[in-house]
Amino acid sequence: QVQLVESGGGLVQAGGSLRLSCAASGRTFSSYAMGWFRQAPGKEREFVAASWSNGSTYYADSVKGRFTISRDNAKNTVYLQMNSLKPEDTAVYYCALDPVWRSNYASRYSYRYWGQGTQVTVSS
Numbered sequence: 001q002v003q004l005v006e007s008g009g010g011l012v013q014a015g016g017s018l019r020l021s022c023a024a025s026g027r028t029f030s031s032y033a034m035g036w037f038r039q040a041p042g043k044e045r046e047f048v049a050a051s052w053s054n055g056s057t058y059y060a061d062s063v064k065g066r067f068t069i070s071r072d073n074a075k076n077t078v079y080l081q082m083n084s085l086k087p088e089d090t091a092v093y094y095c096a097l098d099p100v101w102r103s104n105y106a107s108r109y110s111y112r113y114w115g116q117g118t119q120v121t122v123s124s
Helices: none
Strands: 002-007 010-013 018-026 033-039 046-051 057-059 067-072 077-082 091-098 118-123
Touching: 002 091, 018 033, 018 091, 018 118, 033 067, 033 077, 046 067, 046 077, 057 067, 077 091
Parallel strands: 010 118
Antiparallel strands: 002 018, 018 077, 033 046, 033 091, 046 057, 067 077, 091 118
């Protein structure tokens, strides 16, 4: 079993920055996909960014150029650096992990393990 714990959420003004962290513990894998998703009230959970063990990264168009996903494999931790935040970025952010890289990395169903979420609120 894998446990994922997110941290780093909070309240920030528009134009500000936050860095989210997601620490994985429990069962380990030699390679794995990590993803960040978010869910705003009344909306579906949507893809934000993904990273594979080989360093490949992928982003939703809405965050491209503003958000950066990175990982420290030695610490089993993935980060999401969020810059130039907008009120529409307000949501609960979830990290996710799967030991298999799938071509539909933007689908929530491609990830087996999920964190509990961390709230990000961007004020205008």
